[in-house]
Amino acid sequence: MALPLYKSVRRLLSEYVARLLDQQAYQAEAKNLIDSSKGSSSIGYEDTSSSLWDDDIGAMLSSMLRMAGYTPHMNTRHRELFASYIAPSLGTHPKLLGSSEGWRSFMTDDFTPVELSWRWSPSSELPSVRYSIEPIGLCAGSIRDPLNTEASIDLIAKLEKCSANLSLDWHRHFSKTLLVSGQESKPWEIGTSKVPHSHLSQIFLAFDLDESSQLKTYYLPMWRAASLQKSTLMVVGESIKSLAISSPNLGIAFDLIAQYIDSCAVGKKPRIEIVSTNCTNSSDPSIKIYLRSHETSLNSVIDTMNLGERLVNLEPSFLSSLQEIWCLVLGISPSDVSSPLPERTHETSGILYYFEIKSSSPFPTPKVYIPAKHYGKSDHEVAKGLSTFLERRGKRLTNGSYFDGVASLW
Template structure:
């Protein structure tokens, strides 16, 4: 079975075509594979978001030179992965993010990525972060404001003794005008840890944070909520993240998941048990976003858990249960006083097929006067899904997040994956099959086609 020629994309952008036809030389098979898949996706994203042409070139060339060579081996001709990242549910090493425009701001593009470190996913060399370290050493040539002080601190504190190792991941925010921003993440490698089954994770983080910032009042507020509030006690730590800037400007973020997915639980967590003053209007907006995307009735009970939809496909059953939850992060920057909280809805496990999720998100944004880029977003998602079609299953959309912005409209982000290992990338598109396992397309809600 030969892989599809990814250079023959259906609708190349002007910048993509220019780079492909004129500027960029062919490189190794591995690099060329990742470039043809992820580079094309990124090209469609920055075009859809309306980035100036010169910025589109900068974004794509940054990706081409600094990220693509660090994504490791391409899948074989059979489409099977030679390594599986924890970055995305299907093992792909990138997760894209579209920050929605407001009524007076433009959308922005970003992604998180996982470098390939041979042996790190086995007992051969579990603490191997060589590719990350090389990236951190050299990236300042093009991002001079990058500062990995905090990342290096946590790397030295967490990766010690006999504690299980973490995946060391990164992110890039491709701003329109100001320099790109970088971020780093520590993600427990073992599935048990991701499920919150290791009580040592929080203590490990706490010990490291205390050494870094012993008198952080925001951290103490979060600690109290986690220890004393029933919904706080139900949260399991999964990711530790930081901005890669000077420590005086950096934010420290802790991500948690919970199986408590009712609106009643969400209200408690978003307000830290009533400590954070979030307008009722904002809480109702979060509820509206969830009910719209998932197709829940307006009178869905406050104390009922959000219904889980049947999983599609069995390729990644070892991590499928990780998405049967809601996800939150808490920003414990010391200057905040109380943590900022962000909510994530895992659309991989909840809601309908990718086309319906896209349409329902657009519907919600348009109703709030934020639909200026709705058509471009849908066209971009259709291009990312050109291998199988948005209507044929689910799995591209991974999360939709909501963060209250006290200075204006809420920050809404859509997260989606590349579906790198989808079989139709290697056999050709089949519009009659499900996007994950080749069964008949369903809406992911009740088993009936839309």
């Protein structure tokens, strides 16, 4: 079993994107911009934001592609996609907001609506590049678009027109069964006390950059669950089971996940946070179920990944690699791995997992995210630890080690 090696450069983005603070002020500003825009004035405003996003994030994307060994032609192609479609969908740039606030995206802890990453596969010396976004409309958070659904709909429609490889059947299914549209219900009508989250985000998009850009969609179903007065587990289960009518293994695999959640003690149950699917033509498309748990010892990680012994035992080589990266990235002694990590109260604290389910198998495939953000000693130590882990396995960038690459982006 391959260990996923994701490294977000979310902290690097903080040099470019200011923390966003006052939600109501942003909503008023967006409304004023739309109400007062005549002719090309709104277009000019959006173009300015788009250029700023492309200057900040697009430039970093190009650097990451170059360090990952992408050819100049591929770099240009991916940068053009970002400039033409992605940057215009990221909403108002913080530099244009002044002291008012933008949409508080759940994409990153500082509300930046973009996350860039490198991913090393077991078979490749150099990584691939990927990024995730939350499209943001000018009216996001307002009465017109309270849960920010318009921008994602618009962007996916544009991508569908320019790509022959998109398959959106499952996207349409999950949009209907896991999301709340602005016309269906408002957050203040649902009641925030029913939603165990402080954010309003409902949908993310991600792009794996290979010869072409592979689209994935991510659904955060807690608002849908609250609007129906059901648990998130129940809403996701109903959505998966309706697909399982034609693909029984999806239902069988999801039941293993649900059984594990139900078996955990009250107060220790993992919660479903995200459901995702790939949107490319495939003979065996996948669905990923993301769980967050506040049990943080390495032993609890192993138990969760194995769904409480409901899956085949994890390979010894995987367990060895897991302990190695756990200690290197988090700065933990091997003798302390059985102890929980320090308690954190942030919404994104704890351990995030996903379980991939496919029509071809009755068993989910587990992966875990090493929680460097809240439990690492420092950015420097986290980068050093991950770089050491990668170097031991012959993984690198074109300009040197992983640490060298991160340092060059500062």
